[in-house]
Amino acid sequence: MNTLDPRIKRLSLDPSTEVEKTNSHLITYEVFHQEKRGKHVTHVGIVHASNPEMALVMAKEVFGRRGKTTNLWVVKTSDVYTFGSDDEDMFETTPEKTFRDPAYYKVRDRIEKFQNKQKFEHEQRT
Amino acid sequence: MYGSTNLSEEEAKRMNTTVEDPEKLEAFESRIARGEKIEPQDWMPVEYSKQLIRMIEQHAHSEIVGALPEGTWITRAPNFRRKLALIAKVQDEIGHGQLLYSAAETLGKTREEMLNDLLSGKSKYSNVFNYPALTWADIAVIGFLVDGAAIVNQVINSKGSYGPYCRALERICYEESFHLKQGHDNVVYLATGTKHQRAILQDAINRWYRPLLHFFGPPDKQSAHSEKLMKWKVKLASNDDMRNQFLDQYVPKIWELDITFPDPNLKKNDDGIWEFSDPDWNEFKRVINGDGPCNAERIAVRKFAEEAGRWVRQALMNPSEKYVVPLA
Amino acid sequence: MSNALKDLLYKMADDALIIGHRNSEWTGIGPMLEEDLAFSSMAQDKIGHAQALYKILNEVLGEADADTLAFKREEKQFKCCHFVEQPIGEYDFSIVRQFLFDHAELIRYDILTQSSFQPLAQLAKKVKGEIKYHVMHADTFVKQLGNGTEESKARIQSSLNYAWHLALGIFEKSEFENDLIAENIFVGEDELKKRWLEKIIPVMESANLKVPATDEIKIVYGGRKGFHSEYLKPLLDEMCEVVRTDIDAEW
Ligand SMILES: [Fe+2]
Ligand SMILES: [Fe+2]
Numbered sequence: 001m002n003t004l005d006p007r008i009k010r011l012s013l014d015p016s017t018e019v020e021k022t023n024s025h026l027i028t029y030e031v032f033h034q035e036k037r038g039k040h041v042t043h044v045g046i047v048h049a050s051n052p053e054m055a056l057v058m059a060k061e062v063f064g065r066r067g068k069t070t071n072l073w074v075v076k077t078s079d080v081y082t083f084g085s086d087d088e089d090m091f092e093t094t095p096e097k098t099f100r101d102p103a104y105y106k107v108r109d110r111i112e113k114f115q116n117k118q119k120f121e122h123e124q125r126t
Numbered sequence: 127m128y129g130s131t132n133l134s135e136e137e138a139k140r141m142n143t144t145v146e147d148p149e150k151l152e153a154f155e156s157r158i159a160r161g162e163k164i165e166p167q168d169w170m171p172v173e174y175s176k177q178l179i180r181m182i183e184q185h186a187h188s189e190i191v192g193a194l195p196e197g198t199w200i201t202r203a204p205n206f207r208r209k210l211a212l213i214a215k216v217q218d219e220i221g222h223g224q225l226l227y228s229a230a231e232t233l234g235k236t237r238e239e240m241l242n243d244l245l246s247g248k249s250k251y252s253n254v255f256n257y258p259a260l261t262w263a264d265i266a267v268i269g270f271l272v273d274g275a276a277i278v279n280q281v282i283n284s285k286g287s288y289g290p291y292c293r294a295l296e297r298i299c300y301e302e303s304f305h306l307k308q309g310h311d312n313v314v315y316l317a318t319g320t321k322h323q324r325a326i327l328q329d330a331i332n333r334w335y336r337p338l339l340h341f342f343g344p345p346d347k348q349s350a351h352s353e354k355l356m357k358w359k360v361k362l363a364s365n366d367d368m369r370n371q372f373l374d375q376y377v378p379k380i381w382e383l384d385i386t387f388p389d390p391n392l393k394k395n396d397d398g399i400w401e402f403s404d405p406d407w408n409e410f411k412r413v414i415n416g417d418g419p420c421n422a423e424r425i426a427v428r429k430f431a432e433e434a435g436r437w438v439r440q441a442l443m444n445p446s447e448k449y450v451v452p453l454a
Numbered sequence: 455m456s457n458a459l460k461d462l463l464y465k466m467a468d469d470a471l472i473i474g475h476r477n478s479e480w481t482g483i484g485p486m487l488e489e490d491l492a493f494s495s496m497a498q499d500k501i502g503h504a505q506a507l508y509k510i511l512n513e514v515l516g517e518a519d520a521d522t523l524a525f526k527r528e529e530k531q532f533k534c535c536h537f538v539e540q541p542i543g544e545y546d547f548s549i550v551r552q553f554l555f556d557h558a559e560l561i562r563y564d565i566l567t568q569s570s571f572q573p574l575a576q577l578a579k580k581v582k583g584e585i586k587y588h589v590m591h592a593d594t595f596v597k598q599l600g601n602g603t604e605e606s607k608a609r610i611q612s613s614l615n616y617a618w619h620l621a622l623g624i625f626e627k628s629e630f631e632n633d634l635i636a637e638n639i640f641v642g643e644d645e646l647k648k649r650w651l652e653k654i655i656p657v658m659e660s661a662n663l664k665v666p667a668t669d670e671i672k673i674v675y676g677g678r679k680g681f682h683s684e685y686l687k688p689l690l691d692e693m694c695e696v697v698r699t700d701i702d703a704e705w
């Protein structure tokens with residue numbers, strides 16, 4: 001093959017080779033990344049690998065080659081259970097349950113009203 | 127463009143005739159209109175998934191084939207800084223392929239099927255990688271301008287509707303900014319260097335000018351459109367708009383180095399639109415259909431990688447483990 | 455003493471540069487995408503180690519700067535072993551080479567963390583973790599390929615047999631060996647080789663590989679004294695091709 005790449009030249013390839021179609025697949029592992037101690041471990045993507053050890057070896061360079069990494073987790077894709085997307089309605093009303101939200105509890109107005117009233121009563125008396 | 131969304135007439139027709147469940151379609155489209163993303167487990171129109179697979183797959187192929195022209199100079203980079211940057215950059219492109227194949231896999235086509243289609247010629251990759259990297263200056267020009275063009279395309283696509291593709295692109299765009307910076311650095315060193323360095327840079331720019339104009343695909347008035355792909359946020363900007371944005375960002379950065387483009391008509395008009403001579407769209411078609419200077423080599427090298435690596439992958443295969451579609 | 459130190463640093467740096475250069479030849483054409491990335495990162499690490507070692511030579515021992523040392527020396531000035539000069543071959547050879555070479559590197563750097571020569575001890579502490587990963591990678595592959603298909607087993611075993619006497623050339627002693635030991639700079643190549651065998655033999659066994667028999671006469675020496683295989687000269691010519699087009703230019 002007439003190539004400008006000295007690496008390729010050394011491989012002495014034959015462009016007429018017939019490639020076999022690949023029909024077998026390695027399984028995939030879902031990869032989770034923790035940037036710093038104390039931080040959440042978040043999903044970042046997948047790697048193809050043969051077993052968990054290999055998946056970790058691969059995940060390190062696919063997802064950990066820049067920035068900071070404290071740890072990586074890998075989980076076989078088929079071991080992950082998720083809700084169906086049809087089940088999203090189960091979560092629909094959750095944001096409305098404001099009694100669980102800190103922001104729902106607003107007493108400042110009430111306190112001020114109370115203080116004004118007290119002040120008024122005090123002034124009346126004196 | 128990395129993943130082309132230009133349709134053949136036949137495809138454009140099919141896009142408009144495939145019948146989908148109107149209720150589901152309505153929910154799907156209004157989700158996109160609200161600016162929400164589509165996730166792999168969601169219902170989606172057949173054509174949406176088909177076009178996305180095609181586009182993401184082509185994008186992925188472009189990354190791994192795109193690693194080859196620059197790979198040409200890996201063993202010859204002239205100092206530690208450039209040697210490390212070039213290896214890391216080419217490595218990133220392979221990493222982009224990894225991320226993009228993974229995103230396409232969530233739509234149900236396996237990486238192996240996609241690679242089979244690349245090698246059989248059934249699936250395409252970006253035309254720009256069918257040109258050779260003749261000198262070290264080509265590495266500078268590819269790193270700065272080809273990656274610059276790619277970034278314009280990828281930043282726009284990252285605003286699309288398919289979650290996994292957007293997530294992959296976010297990561298990719300971050301890495302691309304390193305590619306661009308190191309490419310610019312390399313261009314600037316050559317442009318401000320010796321006579322020889324300036325000469326090889328000018329020569330490389332002259333050769334890459336047309337392929338760069340071709341990068342975004344044929345002019346809008348020549349390409350088949352699909353309103354649907356726009357509505358579904360698979361395609362987000364027109365070829366001409368992206369090309370114009372690219373010229374606007376990068377031409378001045380070459381001119382300021384007293385390097386020229388081989389086109390006396392290249393200029394920006396008062397309305398902000400760049401004008402340029404016809405870059406020979408017949409050549410573009412010729413190259414896309416296999417007749418470029420490096421098409422045969424690119425595919426031959428990918429075939430080699432596939433064949434030479436087969437025994438490794440086979441040895442890793444565990445027949446008791448069944449492949450399932452990745453989650454996200 | 456500084457001659458002994460220089461000799462040690464040059465051979466370590468040259469080994470790292472040449473094997474990193476060789477392994478970078480796989481970048482973009484590896485056997486699967488994930489492995490392509492992993493192998494490329496490790497090649498970058500090695501080139502980085504070379505650069506750091508040349509930097510010590512430059513800043514502490516008064517030699518030229520790192521780029522000059524890597525890109526502008528003559529073949530006979532290099533002190534790398536023949537093992538790292540060999541072409542990448544097929545993937546089984548590249549993996550076996552990584553396995554044999556990086557186990558030796560990990561032990562060498564581990565020992566050097568205690569070196570009386572502070573700059574080297576500092577560097578060893580810093581990069582030991584990188585090499586630990588290289589060894590983890592190599593062990594994982596050797597075990598899986600050694601226990602894989604008939605083809606992979608045969609390939610790994612035959613590459614191991616081919617690589618064995620080249621790998622033993624890593625431990626070729628220089629004329630300064632006794633000085634390095636006496637000054638507590640390094641424990642010496644014999645000790646390194648002993649510990650290396652203790653590490654690699656159990657891995658080979660768990661990979662169902664036969665440990666090749668050692669024939670002292672076949673061990674490939676020469677590199678540490680500047681006598682190289684037929685592969686180094688063309689490698690350097692290629693590596694320096696761009697630099698030589700305009701020798702004084704800044705790239
Ligand atoms: Fe990329
Ligand atoms: Fe890039």
